[in-house]
Amino acid sequence: MTITAGALGLGGILLFVGLAIAALLLQSGDFSNGxxxxxxxxxxxxxTLLQASLSTLLSVVLAIPVARALARRTAFPGxxxxxxxxxxxxxxxxxxGALGLIEIWGRQGVLNTALGGLGLQQPVSIYGLFGILLAHVxxxxxxxxxxxxxxLERIPSEYWRTAAxxxxxxxxxFRFVEWPVLxxxxxxxxxxxxMLCATSFTLVLTxxxxxxxxxxxxxxxxALRFDFDPPRAIALSALQIVMTGVLLFALARLATEPAQSATGGRASRRYDTGTGLSCVADFGWILFSLLFVGAPLMAVLSSGLRADLVKLAGDPTVHRALITSIVIAVLSAFVCVSIAAAMIRAAGTVVARRRAPTLARAFAGTVTASTSLVLLVPPVVLGAGWFLLLRPFGDVARFxxxxxxxxxxxxxxxxxxxxxxxAMATHAARTDRLTASLGIRGFDRLRWIDLPPLRKPLLMAFSFAMALSLGDLGAVALFGSQDMVTLPWLLYSRMGSYRTADAAGLALFLGLICLIFTMLGTAGDRRLPEGRNA
Structure with missing residues (x-):
């Protein structure tokens, strides 16, 4: 049953993507030479390669000390x-996000205004490669x-006790405990x-x-929107797929599975918090991340508060857009988390078998790869393909x-x-043999064994998927109509009509809703003292 659910999820992904590409290919005719x-x-x-490589390098290099600092400092207020x-x-x-960054780093932004007071005229320009890297980071x-x-939080507490x-x-x-996980x-x-940086569209355009x-x-x-040249669009998509696919293959060869060890399941407690320079360095990285991420968000808040929020809150168009956005976000998050959980479980079940046939292992590898390969096909290509596919059936807005x-x-x-x-791999390594020996399976296993320890990652995944769907503009830009308007599309429309005050207020609404979703996803982030049940 587990493998069947995973196979259905994989088949659905391949069918959805394959039909979109096939529709474009049928419209393309012969590819132009050269x-x-x-x-x-x-x-x-x-x-594309330059900005994606630099963005990835900067994001990863800065994320490591920030993550280590947050993992060590678990008890500070806030x-x-x-x-x-x-x-x-x-x-x-x-x-x-782009508007918030412009408020801080733009020509009339906070940083340039402050530096201008020192006698420097527009020393920082957010446009070009610098702005793209800044936004991607x-x-x-x-x-x-x-x-x-x-x-880092999944490292068993026994590791820290032994290290202490x-x-x-x-x-x-770092070398023997943290780095193997990282x-x-x-x-x-x-x-x-x-892949996110290589397929970036709105940020690069802005x-x-x-x-x-x-x-x-x-x-x-x-090629699709202005020239309607499907052969060129397909050729460019193929180039993008090959380019990012080569990188994924190289990274997959470097990937290592973290070792899973038996543990008592007690809440992890670190003994390397220390004081002095290490404490100052940790809080320095935390403060840097907070300012770097929080300053543009505060700029969005400040500009949003200057809008007529009462008028926006009473606008029936905003009400419809909000309801539409939330319904789409909930449905897409439920579909995404369900498919991901089924596919992960199916791949783990196949790999866990001692004498798994080659075909079964190939299935497990395909399941894992498909979750990343879907990013190789740009949303604009998926949307355009399905638009062409559904056009013969009448009004595309119905679908x-x-x-x-x-x-x-x-x-x-x-x-x-x-x-x-x-999280699911760690949980399976710790519970599969015991539950199999006790004959616990089906709904009983899901309720009593799986859900309690996986509640936190499931909530985090669900909230992230909801927030991503809420902020999406690409799919709605192709399929949106007067009958289906979302908050991002309404924001884009107000910006296009130079109603900047309304756009700032809508941006604030979107930010607050995203904050609610992230609060849902981080509901279990407070640590319990060691010795109590996690």
Whole structure:
């Protein structure tokens, strides 16, 4: 039953993506000779690789000390709010985040205003490569830090006791206790960030500053939206898939499975908190992350409060957009978490068999890869393919809700998989043999064995998927209509009509709703003292 559910989830993903690509291929005819060999495409490809590589490197390098600092400092006041604020960029609509960054780093932003008071005229420009890197680190560094923090928090308490008894210095603790965990998470996190940056569209369009800072995703959008040139769009999509697929294969070769050890299941307590320079360094990294992420959010709050919030709150259009956004977010999150959990469990069941056939192991590998490969197909390609596929059946708007839910669920799948997979693997290693020997299975296992320890990662995954769906603009931009308006689409429309005050107020509403979702996802982040049940 477990393997069947995973196979159905995998089949649904492949069918949805495959039909979209097939629809584009049928419309494309013969590919133009030399479509990938002009100077513009090569320049766009080089810039895509450059900005994605630098963004990934900066995000990962900064996330490691931030995650270690948060893992060591578990009792300072406001820690749970630091985690919630750091989770906000993941679900924050890209346009809202870009507006907040411009308020801080832009030409008339806080930083340039402060430096201008020192006699410097516009010393910082947010447009171009610098702005793209800044925005990508703003959105992705907190995500990587949360993934690393979750891995560090799963280290059994027995490891820390043994390290304390042996008197391990900080360098040895990092090398023998923390780094093996981080090393196992690093390829997946880096690959995820690279794909997000390589397929970035709205940020590049907003902060790129011109054709010199265009990416393959922008070229695909132009080929479909303005030129309606499916052969060129398909060729560019194939180039993007090959480029990111090679990186994923290389990272997969470097990935290592973290060792699972028997544990008493007690709440983890670290003994390396220390004082002095280590404490100052930890709180310095926490303060840096809080300011770097929180300052643009505060800018959004400040500009939003200057809007006529009472008028917006009473606007029936805003009410409809809010209800539509929440319904789509809940449905897409439920679909995403259900498919991810079923596929992870199915892959784990197959791999756990001692004499699993080659076909079964290939199935497990495909299940794991499909959660990342879905990012290789840009949302604009999926949306365009399904638009062409459904057009012969009449008004495409009738199918819009289902298509938007499906695309949002697929786009959240890589995040959800990276949250659930390590937690479910650890849980399975600790409980599978015991539950099998006791004959506990089915609903009884789900209720009494699986749900209690997996409640926290499931809530985190569900809230992240909801926040991602709430902030989505790509799918709605293709399928949205007067009958289906979401908050991001309404925000984009108000910005396009130069109603900046209304746009700022809607951005504030979106930020507050995302904060509620992240509070749901971090509801279990408060630590219990060691010796009590977790």
């Amino acid at each position: 479509v990938l060999f002009d100077a513009y495409i090569w320049r766009v490809t080089r810039f 820690r749970v709010w630091v985690l919630r604020i750091m989770a906000l960029p993941l679900g924050l609509p890209v346009l809202v 703003f959105f992705n560094m907190p995500l990587v830090a949360r993934l690393f923090l979750a891995g 008894n042996l008197g391990m210095p900080p360098g040895a603790l 090393r196992g998470l690093l390829p997946g996190a880096a690959g995820l960030v690279f 902060l790129g500053g011109g054709p010199a800072a265009s990416t393959i995703e922008v070229a695909i959008y132009q 819009a809700p289902a298509i938007v839910v499906a695309i949002n669920a697929l786009m959240a799948l890589p995040f959800v998989h990276r949250i659930l997979a390590p």
